[in-house]
Amino acid sequence: MNSRRHFLAGAGLLAAASAVSRVALAALPEPVIQTSADTQPPLVPPDGRPYNPVVTLNGWTAPWRMNNGVKEFHLVAEPVEREFAPGMTARLWGYNGQSPGPTIEVVEGDRVRIFVTNRLPEHTTIHWHGQRLPSGMDGVGGLTQPHIPPGKTFVYEFVARRPGTFMYHPHADEMVQMAMGMMGMWVTHPRGRHPAIERADRDFCILLNAYDIEPGSYTPRVNTMLDFNLWTFNSRVFPGIDTLNVRRNDRVRIRIGNLTMTNHPIHVHGHEFEVTGTDGGPTPKGSRWPEVTTDVAVGQMRQIELVADEEGDWAMHCHKSHHAMNAMGHDVPTMIGVDHRGVIEKIQKLVPEYMLMGERGMADMGEMEMPLPDNTLPMMTGQGPFGALEMGGMFTVMKVRRDQKPGDYSDPGWFSHPAGTVAYEWTGEVPEPARDQPVGGTRPKQGIELEVRKPRRHGAH
Numbered sequence: 001m002n003s004r005r006h007f008l009a010g011a012g013l014l015a016a017a018s019a020v021s022r023v024a025l026a027a028l029p030e031p032v033i034q035t036s037a038d039t040q041p042p043l044v045p046p047d048g049r050p051y052n053p054v055v056t057l058n059g060w061t062a063p064w065r066m067n068n069g070v071k072e073f074h075l076v077a078e079p080v081e082r083e084f085a086p087g088m089t090a091r092l093w094g095y096n097g098q099s100p101g102p103t104i105e106v107v108e109g110d111r112v113r114i115f116v117t118n119r120l121p122e123h124t125t126i127h128w129h130g131q132r133l134p135s136g137m138d139g140v141g142g143l144t145q146p147h148i149p150p151g152k153t154f155v156y157e158f159v160a161r162r163p164g165t166f167m168y169h170p171h172a173d174e175m176v177q178m179a180m181g182m183m184g185m186w187v188t189h190p191r192g193r194h195p196a197i198e199r200a201d202r203d204f205c206i207l208l209n210a211y212d213i214e215p216g217s218y219t220p221r222v223n224t225m226l227d228f229n230l231w232t233f234n235s236r237v238f239p240g241i242d243t244l245n246v247r248r249n250d251r252v253r254i255r256i257g258n259l260t261m262t263n264h265p266i267h268v269h270g271h272e273f274e275v276t277g278t279d280g281g282p283t284p285k286g287s288r289w290p291e292v293t294t295d296v297a298v299g300q301m302r303q304i305e306l307v308a309d310e311e312g313d314w315a316m317h318c319h320k321s322h323h324a325m326n327a328m329g330h331d332v333p334t335m336i337g338v339d340h341r342g343v344i345e346k347i348q349k350l351v352p353e354y355m356l357m358g359e360r361g362m363a364d365m366g367e368m369e370m371p372l373p374d375n376t377l378p379m380m381t382g383q384g385p386f387g388a389l390e391m392g393g394m395f396t397v398m399k400v401r402r403d404q405k406p407g408d409y410s411d412p413g414w415f416s417h418p419a420g421t422v423a424y425e426w427t428g429e430v431p432e433p434a435r436d437q438p439v440g441g442t443r444p445k446q447g448i449e450l451e452v453r454k455p456r457r458h459g460a461h
């Protein structure tokens with residue numbers, strides 16, 4: 001739900017004192033604040049050149065106003081609360097009430113004016129990642145402009161010269177401000193027919209970001225270099241990420257930007273896609289090849305497209321398995337193959353709530369409801385129609401349905417598989433594997449050889 005918040009607190013009082021006229025207040029577009037982490041419906045352009053709008057998963061597009069042919073936006077850099085998934089909320093910095101900030105959508109050739117108000121406790125700027133623009137509008141604090149001090153508003157203005165997918169983020173105390181969630185996406189639609197840009201039926205935006213939030217706490221650690229524990233699509237983790245709901249045979253475009261500190265191989269099940277664009281713009285058709293995974297490196301954007309011609313529920317996720325899980329439980333030691341019989345009861349006499357984890361792998365964690373500290377999410381979680389999904393982090397599902405109406409982005413529920421198309425249990429005889437047969441008349445020795453190593457103490461090298 002959008003809620004309009006007055007930019008100047010107490011504006012009524014000021015107006016009564018006739019210090020600020022209505023005309024002066026109207027000089028800035030009122031910033032629109034988003035309070036929900038739900039996916040908002042596409043913003044069909046009310047004016048300007050028409051285009052097929054994007055859908056930002058668990059996000060929204062910034063409204064604008066036309067002022068003498070200029071598209072005016074107002075971004076407010078401010079502390080925000082962001083729900084990562086039900087059960088966990090983080091205190092971040094973002095724009096207009098959320099992290100990531102609203103997606104900005106314009107058309108090639110549009111003159112764009114963006115007011116940026118700083119409500120953070122420290123200075124900031126916005127860099128318009130990937131845009132062609134006058135150097136002084138590039139948003140690098142100290143290099144191309146003075147920083148925007150707390151409480152001040154700066155104006156950026158340029159023409160969106162080339163179509164494509166871009167990002168925006170501060171270029172001021174960058175490590176801190178990006179670790180706190182300050183970033184957003186920018187889409188410039190082509191002005192007309194473009195030889196390298198097809199018309200897409202569904203066009204999704206996903207910004208990859210990462211956080212290090214200790215279980216039980218609310219604010220990210222801002223000095224973490226690589227060891228983040230929450231890997232997010234648009235500052236959400238599975239099972240809090242909305243699904244990509246599409247109609248069968250739709251041409252689906254997914255724009256993926258990476259503002260984390262590592263690369264993410266993004267994998268889509270059941271279909272092949274092509275990379276149709278990068279930060280540099282649309283890729284020439286002759287340069288494209290089919291893929292099912294594409295690596296999105298740090299600071300990069302990859303725009304992928306597929307024809308969703310296979311009905312079903314298709315996983316879409318980062319292929320680094322540690323990025324498809326959440327924060328809680330990473331410090332469990334590897335216990336596969338360790339026989340705990342007889343030990344567990346003894347431990348439970350001392351620690352009554354002690355649970356054995358990982359003796360047979362870690363899948364138990366997906367099923368089990370572990371007691372958790374406040375405000376965190378289990379490492380492996382989520383329920384599907386057949387049981388625990390054992391996922392987290394950068395994981396969602398593309399739901400392809402023949403009866404999904406054009407323009408309908410609502411969740412159709414789980415897929416009803418046609419009879420005989422689901423993997424099933426074999427109930428017949430299972431022959432012994434050939435390797436167990438005696439070779440040359442001798443059976444392999446019974447029992448397992450063990451190599452015992454003393455545990456090395458941490459740091460003792």
Ligand SMILES: [Cu+2]
Nearest residue numbers: 264318320323
């Ligand atoms: Cu990843």
